[in-house]
Structure formats: C-alpha cells, structure tokens
Amino acid sequence: MVTVHDVAARSGVSIATVSRTIRTPHRVTEPTRVRVLEAISELGYRPNRAAAGLRRGRTGTIALVVPDIDNPYFSSLTKGAQASSRARGYGLVVVDTTELAEVELEEIEAVAPQIDGLILVSSRLDEAALADIAAAHRCVLVNRTLEGRDDATPTVTVDEAAAARAAVEHLAGLGHRHIAYVGGPARSWSQTRRLRGIRDAAAVQAGFEVTDLGGFEPTAQGGRAAAQDALDSGATAVIAYNDLAAMGLLARWAELGVRVPDDVSLVGFDNTYVAELSAPHLTSVGADLREVGETAVELLIERIDGAASRGAAARGAASGVEGADGDAEAATVAALELHRELGAQLQVRGSTGRPRP
Amino acid sequence: MVTVHDVAARSGVSIATVSRTIRTPHRVTEPTRVRVLEAISELGYRPNRAAAGLRRGRTGTIALVVPDIDNPYFSSLTKGAQASSRARGYGLVVVDTTELAEVELEEIEAVAPQIDGLILVSSRLDEAALADIAAAHRCVLVNRTLEGRDDATPTVTVDEAAAARAAVEHLAGLGHRHIAYVGGPARSWSQTRRLRGIRDAAAVQAGFEVTDLGGFEPTAQGGRAAAQDALDSGATAVIAYNDLAAMGLLARWAELGVRVPDDVSLVGFDNTYVAELSAPHLTSVGADLREVGETAVELLIERIDGAASRGAAARGAASGVEGADGDAEAATVAALELHRELGAQLQVRGSTGRPRP
DNA sequence: TTGAAAGCGCTAACAG
DNA sequence: CTGTTAGCGCTTTCAA
Numbered sequence: 001m002v003t004v005h006d007v008a009a010r011s012g013v014s015i016a017t018v019s020r021t022i023r024t025p026h027r028v029t030e031p032t033r034v035r036v037l038e039a040i041s042e043l044g045y046r047p048n049r050a051a052a053g054l055r056r057g058r059t060g061t062i063a064l065v066v067p068d069i070d071n072p073y074f075s076s077l078t079k080g081a082q083a084s085s086r087a088r089g090y091g092l093v094v095v096d097t098t099e100l101a102e103v104e105l106e107e108i109e110a111v112a113p114q115i116d117g118l119i120l121v122s123s124r125l126d127e128a129a130l131a132d133i134a135a136a137h138r139c140v141l142v143n144r145t146l147e148g149r150d151d152a153t154p155t156v157t158v159d160e161a162a163a164a165r166a167a168v169e170h171l172a173g174l175g176h177r178h179i180a181y182v183g184g185p186a187r188s189w190s191q192t193r194r195l196r197g198i199r200d201a202a203a204v205q206a207g208f209e210v211t212d213l214g215g216f217e218p219t220a221q222g223g224r225a226a227a228q229d230a231l232d233s234g235a236t237a238v239i240a241y242n243d244l245a246a247m248g249l250l251a252r253w254a255e256l257g258v259r260v261p262d263d264v265s266l267v268g269f270d271n272t273y274v275a276e277l278s279a280p281h282l283t284s285v286g287a288d289l290r291e292v293g294e295t296a297v298e299l300l301i302e303r304i305d306g307a308a309s310r311g312a313a314a315r316g317a318a319s320g321v322e323g324a325d326g327d328a329e330a331a332t333v334a335a336l337e338l339h340r341e342l343g344a345q346l347q348v349r350g351s352t353g354r355p356r357p
Numbered sequence: 358m359v360t361v362h363d364v365a366a367r368s369g370v371s372i373a374t375v376s377r378t379i380r381t382p383h384r385v386t387e388p389t390r391v392r393v394l395e396a397i398s399e400l401g402y403r404p405n406r407a408a409a410g411l412r413r414g415r416t417g418t419i420a421l422v423v424p425d426i427d428n429p430y431f432s433s434l435t436k437g438a439q440a441s442s443r444a445r446g447y448g449l450v451v452v453d454t455t456e457l458a459e460v461e462l463e464e465i466e467a468v469a470p471q472i473d474g475l476i477l478v479s480s481r482l483d484e485a486a487l488a489d490i491a492a493a494h495r496c497v498l499v500n501r502t503l504e505g506r507d508d509a510t511p512t513v514t515v516d517e518a519a520a521a522r523a524a525v526e527h528l529a530g531l532g533h534r535h536i537a538y539v540g541g542p543a544r545s546w547s548q549t550r551r552l553r554g555i556r557d558a559a560a561v562q563a564g565f566e567v568t569d570l571g572g573f574e575p576t577a578q579g580g581r582a583a584a585q586d587a588l589d590s591g592a593t594a595v596i597a598y599n600d601l602a603a604m605g606l607l608a609r610w611a612e613l614g615v616r617v618p619d620d621v622s623l624v625g626f627d628n629t630y631v632a633e634l635s636a637p638h639l640t641s642v643g644a645d646l647r648e649v650g651e652t653a654v655e656l657l658i659e660r661i662d663g664a665a666s667r668g669a670a671a672r673g674a675a676s677g678v679e680g681a682d683g684d685a686e687a688a689t690v691a692a693l694e695l696h697r698e699l700g701a702q703l704q705v706r707g708s709t710g711r712p713r714p
Numbered sequence: 715t716t717g718a719a720a721g722c723g724c725t726a727a728c729a730g
Numbered sequence: 731c732t733g734t735t736a737g738c739g740c741t742t743t744c745a746a
Contacts, residue, residue: 003723014733019725029731046470050407050416051723059407061450061471065470070630075432082426082453086464091471093418094451096439107443113358113403114418114448179378208744220634239387244634251636276579277604277634279611360739371717376741386715408739411722 002045011039022047028102049091061091062300063111063118064293069097072272073289074241077142080293086252088301090116101125105133112137116304120144122189140273140300142292144189145339154299156340158287160190163344164197164239167267167285170186170346171237176265177353178209182226182249184241186215191241198239211235216245223248231258233270236355237265241282243272250278261353265344270348280350286341295340359402360412368396379404406448411423418448419657420468421650422474424456429629430456430599430646432476432498439651444656447473454695458482462490473511473661476653477501479546497657498714499649501546511656513697515644517547520701521554521596523626525562527703528594533622535566537590539583539606541598543572548598555596562659568592573602580605593712594622600629600641602652618710637707640642644699652697 004015011018013036021028021036028036039045064081066074085092095111097104108118116139123130133139133144134153141155171179171305174282181198184191195212202210211233216222223245230238230249240246246268250260260266260280268275271286299310358540361372368375370389378385378393396402410416421438423431428460442449452468456463458481467476474495480487488503490496498512507693528536538555541548552569559567568590573579580602587595587606597603603625609615617623617637625632628643 001723004725005723015724016734017732020545020732023725027731032731044466046467048411048723049471051738052725053407054405054723054740055725056410057738063633068435068436069426070429070432072427079425079427079453082451083455086452091450091468091722093448094435094439095443096436109401110403110443111448114406131416160601251634251638254636274631274634276527277601277608279608281608307655355573359738361741362739372740373717373719373742374715377716382743384715389715405739408722409741411724411739412741414722 001048002043002087003048004045007036007039007045009044009163011035017068017354020341044310057303058116058304059091060089061093061115062297062304063093063095063108063115064121064296065095065108065118065123066121067097067124069096070092072274073270074121076272076289077293079118080290081297083290084294084295085108085173085296085301088297090297090301092297097124099124101129105129108133108137115170117300119300121296135242138300138303140303142296145249151157151338152305154338154340156292156299156342158292159341159343160193161200163269163346164284165201166344167203167239167269168198168208168347170348170352171239171265171267172205172208172264172282174237174352176235177235177355178211178233178235179239180211180213180230180235182213182223182230182240182245182305183215184223184240184245188218190269191215194241202333209235212347216241218242220248221253223250224252224352226257231256235264237267237352239267240269242270243268243275243282246282246351247274247278248285250282260351262356265352265355267352271345275347275349278351283349283352285344285346287344292342295342299340319344360405360406361402363400364393364402365397367400368392378392404536415473415661416448416471417446418450418472419654419661420436420450420452420465420472420479421653422452422454422461422465422475422480423478424454424481425450425463428625429601429631431478433629433646435651437647438476438654439650440647441651441654442658445654447654447658449654454481456481458486460548460704461487463492474657476657478653482571483710495657495660497653497660503653505580508695510658510697511697512648513656513699515649516698516700516705517550518554518557520626520642520703521551522558523701523703524626525555525558527640527705527709528596528622528624529562531594531622531709533592533594534712535568535590535592536594536596537568537570537587537592539570539580539587539597540572541575541579541602547626548572551598551688562604566592573598575599576601577605577608580607583608584609584613588613588621592621594624594709596624597626599627600625600632600639601643603639603708604631604635607639612704617708619713622709622712624709627668628702631706633708640704640706640709642701642703644701649699656697662688 004018007018008015018036021033049060069075082092092227097109119140123144135210145155185219202208213229216226218241227249246266268282268284271284275282362377364375365372375393378390405548406417439449478499480501502512503510559565570586571582575598584606625639625641628641632639632641648657
C-alpha cells in the first residue's frame, strides 16, 4: 500500500504538504505541487478514505436505503445515485430492506456509524419512527415527507398530482369518460397521492367518472388480480398504480382476449424500462428516476459539506446585478435545497387510444 | 458518537477489554463480558468500522462491480450479494460501470484502497486487463474465467452448457426439429458458451437443426431487430440470448400477428423476473441469480478471512468417520472454494409448446 | 484475565 | 509556504 509517507519521500517534502496538495492545492506553490503530483501518479497513490475520514470525522461514504433493489423503480434510482455520488467523490453503500420496516430500522442503525449520511427511499417506516431517524441521522427522504414540525430534513418527491393530471388529461383528450384506477398498497405514500391526484384531475373534466378499484400488490401479480375487476367496472381506460401492475393487467387481458388499446386503454405510473417490454408498449407517466437519485445525492452531499457550499451558492446568486433580485434568488436557492419536487413526464406509447364507439 | 471509551467508562473496564468483548469474547470472564455487553446496548454503541479497519489493515467493506445495475440480471445478483455481505458483517459498495471497460478500470482503481476485495461481474475488460486486475487485487470473478496460468482467482460461473442442453432437450422433447438462436454480443463470455452449448446439445439430437442468427443487442430492442430473421429462418422454436431479447421478440411478433407458442415457441436465458411479465410468460433457463451473488460474496469473504476459515472447513470435513473419506472430502471442499459452477434450472412457462403440424 | 500503550494513514492546528 | 506534531477510534502486543 502506498501512503503519504511514500509520496513525501519520493517528492522530498513532508507528509503535510502531500496532504495539502490533495485537499488544498492552492496552499502549495506551483513547483512543489507539480513534484508531489508527479510522485503521486508515479507511485499510483490513492488516499485511504478510512484514515482521512477517521481524522476528519467523515467517512466519504453515504448509504442508499431502498425497499427492493430488484425492482426497476429502485434500480434506476440507484443507478442515478451511484453515478452522482461517484462523480462527487463519495462511496455509495446500497442497503436493501426487503420491504421490511424492522429490517430497515436495524440496518440504518448498523450502517449509520460508517457513513456521512443516508438516503431513505420510499421508507416503509411509520411517521414516528421516520421522524426519529431523521432527527438522529443526517438524511434525505425520497418519496416521503415529514408533515408537521420537522422542516429540516431535505426531501425529494415527484409531483404525483401533475403526473396523475397528465394521465387523466391524456385519457380525457382521447375521448374517455370513465376510467378505473388499480391502486397500490393502501397506506403507501405514493398511492395516497396518486389516487387523490387522479380524483382532483377528474373533477375538473366534464362528465368524467373514476372508479377506484382499491388496493392491489404493486406487482404483475397484483395487476393480474385486478384484470377482471377492471373490465367489470365498465371503464374504457385503466390507470395502474405502477408499471409492474400495468404489465400484469396487460398479460391477463391478453389471455382473456381483451385487446389493448382497442378494447381498453392502459396507463402505468413511473415510466420504468419495463414499459417498453410489452406489446403494445405501455403509456406511462413518471419522473426521470435517475434524476431522482442524483438529486437526492446532491441534496445529501450539500448538507454534509454544510454551510460552506450553501453559503457559496447564496453568495454567487447575491452577486448578481440587482441587490434585491440577488437576495430573492438566494432565498429561492436555499428553499430549493430543502425540498425538491421533480416534475413527471407522460410517455405516450401504444397502450392508449380512443375508446371504441 | 459513542466510542469504546464511553463503554469502558460505563462498565468500569479498560478499552482493551471492551474491544476483546467484541472480537474475542472467550478471552473475557463471564461477569466482565456481561457488564460490557450491557453498557454496549445501553449506550447503543456501534464499532466504527473505519477505525477498526485502519488498525487491522481491513476495511470491512467489499465492492460489487456490475456493468449495469438497471438490468434485472444484475439487480437480482446484487440483491443476493447485498444480503449475504450484510449477514457476514461486511458493507457492500456497488459500482456501476455503465458497460464501459474504461470506466470499470478507473473505478476499480479508485475504490480498491477503500475495500478488502471486489467482485467483478461479467467484466467488460479484455483478458489481459482482467488478469492484471486479478493479480493486483483480491477479487472474485463472476461469469468470466482466466484461462491459462492464473488459477488463484476464485470464480463463480453458471453451467451454461447444462442450461443450453436443458433448453434444447425441452424443445426437442416437444417435437421441434429446427430451432433458431438469437445471440448476444459476439465477444461476450456467456454468448460464446451459450452458443456452443446449444450446438453441442443439438448434435446429440437426431435430425435436429440449429440456425445461428448471429449477434444482437442483449436488450428488447435487439430482440425486436431479430424477430423477422427468426421467422424467416423457418425454425419452429427460438432461443434468445437473454430474457430481455426474448421479450423483444415476443413484442414484435405480437405486432406481426405471430402467436406464441402456437406459431413459434420461445425460450429465454437467465430466468429473470421479466420472464413473468409477458403474456404468455416466458419459458427461461438460468441459475438462481441471488445465489450467484451470495456465492461470490461467500468466496470473497472466505478469501479475505484467509486460511483460517479454510483450514477450519477442511478440518471439519476431515473429522468424519473414515480417514480416507475425510481427506477426499476436504480436498473437494478446497477445490470448490476456488471455482464454483452453479447449476441452471429450466422454468417451463407459457411460451413453449408443440410445433404446429 | 486485564490494562497500558503504540500506532494504522491521514488531516489540521500550530510553528517556523 | 512548509514542517512538526497530535490525535481520530480501534486493535493488539506486551506486561502485570
């Protein structure tokens, strides 16, 4: 293992100068820096993050906690998070809770001492437990919010209302007047918002009816289970809680001889890659999941690096032409850092069409 | 942060005893151990892995390097690896190389100093580069082997020959006599073995013909691109390089009005969860991917912990009734530790049936 | 069996 | 601008 001592010896400086050349290059003279840098590349020196972290009280690693990495939603999000953290020089530890709140709790506590902060994605914890975690650890929440007093925990959410609206408007625009919604787990954060969003969007449409088919498993199995109910509802279009459920509906309907979109239209949520696996491809609405992951990492690292970078951002904004505008902009920046809501995009593919006359 | 000092103070012992209570409990008297353990749980003490690692020359963390986490094959494998490493007390950092050899190389070097070892899954590196990496770092290879002199690097592979045979025999048993193979990237390790396996298995069948359609992208797009060729080949059944390509074939055929399995049968490779997303579900052959991940972690950690545990395993085996048998068994165990080939299972689902008369 | 003490590789005062 | 030095939390000799 190559250490600072080796580099120092090779370049004829002290270990402190080697360290400075890496962390604060501007505090080292040009020729010295060049020599040290040369030694570093010649020896193939890589700083030991654990040692640096021990000293600085930081580990240079963050954790991403997801319910199930083997789910396109979370794997895409993970991909974005991993790229983003890597680009910022942080290691990323992935924790899969297998959808269990108790595992989530245990794993968070186990991993916490080894990291600088964590990202909780679609946490399965109840409000109280989540608030405790948020208070005890530096973290960022994705797809969950802490209503009420806690306003210090950054969150990343998707504008589910806008997503639902886009889906409903698309269907209404096609001529549909009665749609059915195949929901997900009743107590899920997203489910609550998606159902509400669909209802709100439907309320605005004239003579538009929504049948809530209730909660199903957010899987292909769940979709299959809902297939007959959806047909029986008499709706000409169906919106599914997520793409997986939509795939199940599609598969079951195919078995029943129901054609999509000729007999019934279908829209999924999340716009994961599975939407492009079926025939016809699935019309789906959702945010860019990699961007969700990237954003969460960004917020977390900004928080870790602390007031320094936040202050710099504000200062940068404030240094604009207009003093007043600058301040306003700085305030906006600060607000954005705490809660970021990402927009959703509707991808129209083959599973939606005009209702049959 | 709670440290050994806090625990020591609370339980009235030295920090050395606290450390011993954790690492080598048998070297501490019962009453002392109990007191320390109590203090630990009362204070919620969690050892700082970085500090321990710094001292011991280990980090307690391993890396899993995959080409694309957003691919059901790798996400399932990752799920197994993550569960396994956690169970063994190791942290797992996931590295996504976005399928690029250069990124893979760079990331391995960057992460290497922070870990005790790494698992390279379906590495995109060429033989020479891979051999260099294997020589320079403690690692385990999955889906790749180092032919030739290197026999010290543990590898985990899937018995592709058996998998191919199972697929061919299934089809032959159904009555098919002419099948087509939609291959993956020409230079891919798996592709080479799968094609060879299919050819070998076909050679054994009487009057059985295989048309190799050549290499396609291992994605739904690739499958779609091959759909017409497959039909034109005149084969009554098709085997696809992986499930994703099979899904593409299925989708394109559906658009063309070709029915599965009435007009043509289809078998995928890998048996990922996407095989259950389609209508009909996809017959697919592959190993348990989570087990592949678990096995790789097992091999790596065993190698990290060194001869100690290997010796123990051999001793355990050798302590059987028969001396000779024991030795033989121990040898087998040792051999297994270096290269583990996992069997593949054929899951017969709706996409295969008898050929049309 | 237990404690004292050294030191893993690195960073951050503090001097010079 | 550069070097010396004191630890970060932990494990592990070495003595007692």
